[in-house]
Amino acid sequence: MRNKPYPIKRWAILLLLLVISPIANATDVRGRVEFRARNGMNYPMNGAFVQFCIVNTNNCAGYTTGYDGMYYLRLVPGAYYIVINGRVFQQISVPNTRNIDIPPIIGN
Template identity: 45%
Template sequence: MAALVLWLAAGIASAAQVRGRVDFYGPSGVFPMVNAQVMLCAAPGACPAATVTGADGMYYLQIPPGNYLLVINGMTKQQLQVPNVPLFDVPPLPGNR
């Protein structure tokens, strides 16, 4: 049992928090996109981390270091290489373009 707890603690310690913002581009300007679906996928259909954006358009995901596709509202937006760091920031991305 103790080995399982140590293994779980080691897995949590090596996960990075990935955070970023999704923007909505409209005729009257750029605004934070609320309730955008954000996923990090290791391969198509294999998405170990998912969330939705808040009122500020921000998302926060915990994931182990590695290579992922950032998918917003079903559209692949960017390939990410998440390093072994506690916090990894992604620049703002459009959710509707």
């Protein structure tokens, strides 16, 4: 007697599509955090904790900047607040595109 493979249930396929669909619509977001020195020049802010928090929720995605002050996140399109080191800086709308660049933000 041959072993028959398990049939794939319709509900399992639907569940898989529901889990994968938000990931498929993710947008790569990158930007830079700078600090303004006393001489008026801007420099990369190393070690800044950047969070993108969905408006009207407590859901946040975070990243700590490197020596170049850059952050890189993959986000689902929607409205977010940008929070740097615990301070809200601006609200931004992440569109349903492949990549977006956020202009540099002065973090101090």
